[in-house]
Amino acid sequence: MTHSTAAHEFLRDPARAAWHDQTLWMVRAKRDRMATRVPEWEQLREAASRIKEHTLSRLADYLEQFADNAAENGIYVHWAADGEEHNRIVQGILQKHGARKLVKSKSMLTEECHLNPHLEKHGIEVIDTDLGERIVQLQKMPPSHIVMPAIHLKRAEVGEVFHEHLGTPAGLDDPQQLTEAARQHLRNHFLTADAALTGVNFAIAETGAFVVCTNEGNADMGAHLAPVHIACMGIEKIIPQQVHLGVFLRLLARSATGQPSTVFSSHFLKPRPGQEIHIVIVDNGRSRQLARPDYRKSLACIRCAACFNTCPVYRRSGGYSYSYFIAGPIGSILAPNVDKAAHSSMPFASTLCGSCTAVCPVKIDIHAQLLKWRQDITAAGHAPWWKKAAMFMTAYVVRRPALFRLGGWFMRKSARMLSFLRLDPWTQSRDLPQPPAQTFRQWYNQQSDEN
Ligand code: SF4
Numbered sequence: 001m002t003h004s005t006a007a008h009e010f011l012r013d014p015a016r017a018a019w020h021d022q023t024l025w026m027v028r029a030k031r032d033r034m035a036t037r038v039p040e041w042e043q044l045r046e047a048a049s050r051i052k053e054h055t056l057s058r059l060a061d062y063l064e065q066f067a068d069n070a071a072e073n074g075i076y077v078h079w080a081a082d083g084e085e086h087n088r089i090v091q092g093i094l095q096k097h098g099a100r101k102l103v104k105s106k107s108m109l110t111e112e113c114h115l116n117p118h119l120e121k122h123g124i125e126v127i128d129t130d131l132g133e134r135i136v137q138l139q140k141m142p143p144s145h146i147v148m149p150a151i152h153l154k155r156a157e158v159g160e161v162f163h164e165h166l167g168t169p170a171g172l173d174d175p176q177q178l179t180e181a182a183r184q185h186l187r188n189h190f191l192t193a194d195a196a197l198t199g200v201n202f203a204i205a206e207t208g209a210f211v212v213c214t215n216e217g218n219a220d221m222g223a224h225l226a227p228v229h230i231a232c233m234g235i236e237k238i239i240p241q242q243v244h245l246g247v248f249l250r251l252l253a254r255s256a257t258g259q260p261s262t263v264f265s266s267h268f269l270k271p272r273p274g275q276e277i278h279i280v281i282v283d284n285g286r287s288r289q290l291a292r293p294d295y296r297k298s299l300a301c302i303r304c305a306a307c308f309n310t311c312p313v314y315r316r317s318g319g320y321s322y323s324y325f326i327a328g329p330i331g332s333i334l335a336p337n338v339d340k341a342a343h344s345s346m347p348f349a350s351t352l353c354g355s356c357t358a359v360c361p362v363k364i365d366i367h368a369q370l371l372k373w374r375q376d377i378t379a380a381g382h383a384p385w386w387k388k389a390a391m392f393m394t395a396y397v398v399r400r401p402a403l404f405r406l407g408g409w410f411m412r413k414s415a416r417m418l419s420f421l422r423l424d425p426w427t428q429s430r431d432l433p434q435p436p437a438q439t440f441r442q443w444y445n446q447q448s449d450e451n
Pocket of ligand 1: 304306330356361366
């Protein structure tokens with residue numbers, strides 16, 4: 001299903017779409033307020049961008065340095081070429097310890113590798129412990145946003161999910177009571193889990209330590225109670241030195257939710273006595289992206305989701321309208337790297353307004369990469385037939401002035417018709433801007449006469 005068709009489903013409920021748009025815009029506005037309170041904000045962005053650029057240029061060296069130091073600290077280091085290998089490694093560690101229940105804090109990498117269904121197939125219960133993730137897990141749905149996984153749901157809907165799965169009273173929609181119910185439910189799982197799994201926000205090559213950022217402390221609860229801690233990271237999570245960490249920690253939470261910092265930024269250096277820590281370092285297509293000069297900078301992403309919150313298309317079409325587990329502008333760059341044909345409509349889900357680039361804390365040229373993917377996807381023949389036909393016709397017409405004038409007249413008329421008839425998914429949900437009555441040629445001639 002293309003993005004625009006899936007977005008049409010979301011837009012069937014205009015009240016929800018408007019509320020989704022406004023909620024995310026509030027987060028974006030909060031991010032702006034926090035950014036303007038840091039006078040050196042632009043210097044921080046520049047520093048982060050340069051650190052990442054440097055790291056990506058020597059990624060193999062820093063990964064080896066990190067792995068050596070982590071191993072020296074007593075952490076077991078594993079390498080996975082793809083998602084399947086990652087899942088097998090995690091399963092192997094759990095089976096070695098006879099683990100039947102895993103508490104998992106938010107990790108988009110495990111979503112990417114489809115870890116939950118893999119482990120469940122092998123008889124291991126997986127409990128997502130981030131509140132938003134747990135809500136969508138109970139619904140058997142994936143996250144719709146990388147930082148706020150259940151942002152598409154209203155309080156009353158969360159109340160229904162809890163009523164059905166946790167036995168809370170019907171109609172409960174008080175956030176405090178719902179949170180308390182979730183806390184009690186998760187506490188029991190934390191206390192009875194055999195192993196904990198966390199993501200990794202930053203891995204420090206110099207020390208072999210890694211940092212996990214959460215607002216709920218669920219990663220810490222899991223990792224500190226369970227005898228086995230498995231941390232899963234993509235190869236791009238490396239930063240060279242401890243001193244670089246502050247740059248990213250100052251940018252991350254402000255860009256994500258407008259907080260000065262995440263509530264918990266936990267540093268893991270070595271296992272406590274009697275505990276095992278395993279780290280699984282995953283490629284899964286990242287080195288392919290690294291080898292593509294036009295797109296390699298997308299690997300600098302720190303997954304703050306600021307580009308989601310500002311994107312007028314994401315805000316109005318929801319996370320489920322994208323065909324990849326990471327939605328929004330950055331997902332639209334990462335997805336075609338994995339499968340160009342399957343995700344061919346994603347880079348077109350953008351107005352190319354550049355707002356994503358303007359807010360990105362690591363200065364990824366997001367809208368330029370989206371434009372490049374459009375060109376690559378079209379050149380590879382993955383554009384829909386009607387678009388190819390339209391482009392062919394346009395090329396034919398613009399080379400012939402008389403036809404061009406006639407075509408301009410026809411397009412102005414047909415654009416009005418298209419809007420009126422509401423034939424395509426986009427114009428079913430919004431008005432197509434009306435073409436100006438005056439053509440560019442008429443305007444130009446008028447200006448020339450006046451001057
Ligand atoms: S691309 Fe930039 S703005 Fe978007 S999630 Fe990544 S770091 Fe944040």
